[in-house]
Amino acid sequence: MSCMVMFKEKGLKLTPQRRLIVNAIHGTEAHLTAEEIIGYVQTRMPGVNKSTVYRTLQLLEEAGCVYKSELGDQSIYHHAEEGHHHHLVCSRCGRTVDCAEDVFLPIERAVRDKYGFQAGFKHMVMSGLCKECRGKAG
Amino acid sequence: MSCMVMFKEKGLKLTPQRRLIVNAIHGTEAHLTAEEIIGYVQTRMPGVNKSTVYRTLQLLEEAGCVYKSELGDQSIYHHAEEGHHHHLVCSRCGRTVDCAEDVFLPIERAVRDKYGFQAGFKHMVMSGLCKECRGKAG
DNA sequence: ATCGGTGCAAATGATTTGCATAAGT
DNA sequence: ACTTATGCAAATCATTTGCACCGAT
Numbered sequence: 368m369s370c371m372v373m374f375k376e377k378g379l380k381l382t383p384q385r386r387l388i389v390n391a392i393h394g395t396e397a398h399l400t401a402e403e404i405i406g407y408v409q410t411r412m413p414g415v416n417k418s419t420v421y422r423t424l425q426l427l428e429e430a431g432c433v434y435k436s437e438l439g440d441q442s443i444y445h446h447a448e449e450g451h452h453h454h455l456v457c458s459r460c461g462r463t464v465d466c467a468e469d470v471f472l473p474i475e476r477a478v479r480d481k482y483g484f485q486a487g488f489k490h491m492v493m494s495g496l497c498k499e500c501r502g503k504a505g
Numbered sequence: 506m507s508c509m510v511m512f513k514e515k516g517l518k519l520t521p522q523r524r525l526i527v528n529a530i531h532g533t534e535a536h537l538t539a540e541e542i543i544g545y546v547q548t549r550m551p552g553v554n555k556s557t558v559y560r561t562l563q564l565l566e567e568a569g570c571v572y573k574s575e576l577g578d579q580s581i582y583h584h585a586e587e588g589h590h591h592h593l594v595c596s597r598c599g600r601t602v603d604c605a606e607d608v609f610l611p612i613e614r615a616v617r618d619k620y621g622f623q624a625g626f627k628h629m630v631m632s633g634l635c636k637e638c639r640g641k642a643g
Numbered sequence: 644a645t646c647g648g649t650g651c652a653a654a655t656g657a658t659t660t661g662c663a664t665a666a667g668t
Numbered sequence: 669a670c671t672t673a674t675g676c677a678a679a680t681c682a683t684t685t686g687c688a689c690c691g692a693t
Contacts, residue, residue: 380647380692401682415651421683437575440658455622464620473611475687482602483636484593498621518667518672539657554675559658562674578683579657649690659680668672 370432379426384408384415388423392433395464398443398454400491424503425457434490441490452490464497508570510585517564522546522553526561535601536581536630552613555563572628583628590628595635602635 370389391407392399399407405420424444427433434445438456445454453466471488474486478484508527512519529545530537537545543558562582564572572583576594583592591604609626616622 371562380650390644414650416685418651418683419649422648424603437519437577439575444663453614455620455624456627457622464622466616466620466622470612470615470619473615474608477608477611478593478631478633482604483639484595484602484604484631484633485639486631486633488591488594488631493616493622493624493670495616495622495624495625499687501621501623513668516668516672520667520673522674552675555657556659557674563659628687645693647692649688649692651687651689653684654684655682655684657677657681661678662676664674666671666675668669668671 368397370430373430373432375435383412384419385423387412387415388420389427389432392427392444393448394447396465398445398456400437400441400443402441404444412469419492436490436492438492438494445490447490451489454492455497456492456494457500458494459496459500459503462497462499468494506593508522508565508568511568511570513625515568522557523561525550525553526558527565527570530565530582530584531586534603536574536576536583536594538579538581540579542582565619574628574630576616581630585628591626592628592630593635594630594632595638596632597634597638597641600637604631 370380371386374385387408388404391404401421401424405417406413408415408420424433424435432447434447435442436445452468453470453490455464455466457460457464459462471491475486475488478486508531509519509524512523522636526542529542536567538560539562543555546553546558562571562573570585573580574583574584590606591608591614593602593604609629613624613626614642616624
């Protein structure tokens with residue numbers, strides 16, 4: 368719950384709305400779209416406005432409590448806990464699989480050695496087919 | 506110029522507007538935003554409408570002549586020629602460096618072996634710091 | 644009292660779409 | 669001629685912003 372602490376440390380307020388948003392993100396290992404988070408929050412507290420959610424997500428992202436990634440035309444959000452820094456999202460069933468951080472090390476090294484380019488692979492979201500969907504048609 | 510041929514093969518028309526759009530994309534190794542392409546086209550042929558450009562880009566992408574990637578909140582476009590399948594975009598100076606395709610092989614293998622996940626790394630755009638900018642402040 | 648937070652409504656900005664007209668083949 | 673393409677204007681859709689009011693410290 369470092370998010371909660373963060374608010375106070377920055378002199379920001381820990382409102383019920385913000386608590387809900389933090390809960391939504393910490394309550395799952397999945398990636399959530401802004402819309403899904405809005406839905407979660409509004410289910411438990413009708414009347415909460417989209418802009419409140421967007422503003423809070425921005426605060427959380429700036430504080431490093433939440434990762435924001437672009438997938439397709441929307442942004443998806445995920446908490447920034449230790450131990451699982453990348454994600455595999457199945458483009459068929461939507462399942463999310465956590466992925467170890469070190470899988471990017473070879474490419475990071477290769478790109479640095481070959482091109483002198485320091486790539487930043489932070490919380491990457493890769494799309495493809497998960498184990499279950501690989502065999503299936505479609 | 507397989508794009509040009511593609512139009513005819515599909516019974517589509519090769520208009521001056523489309524020719525310009527194809528030229529814009531094939532005339533550079535850089536990634537172009539829709540806006541940049543619109544600018545290129547309108548400079549040489551004022552009056553061409555955005556929607557024409559967007560519609561053509563969509564056709565080209567569907568035909569596999571052009572790659573579309575999301576970077577930040579906009580889409581960027583690049584021709585689909587052989588030999589350079591990934592791109593490194595410097596987040597500081599905007600420079601684009603072509604990147605060999607094989608740098609993704611290790612990660613593709615690792616993710617498949619570890620998680621049974623078949624990731625699709627097609628025409629990836631990675632952001633980071635290029636050789637020139639790595640030393641500089643900022 | 645003061646500063647930050649919220650809801651609301653309107654603004655943005657990229658992309659898409661409906662439609663009447665223009666132009667390739 | 670016949671079908672596709674284009675320009676224009678309006679519609680979307682996710683996200684952002686201005687503003688007056690509300691609430692916690």
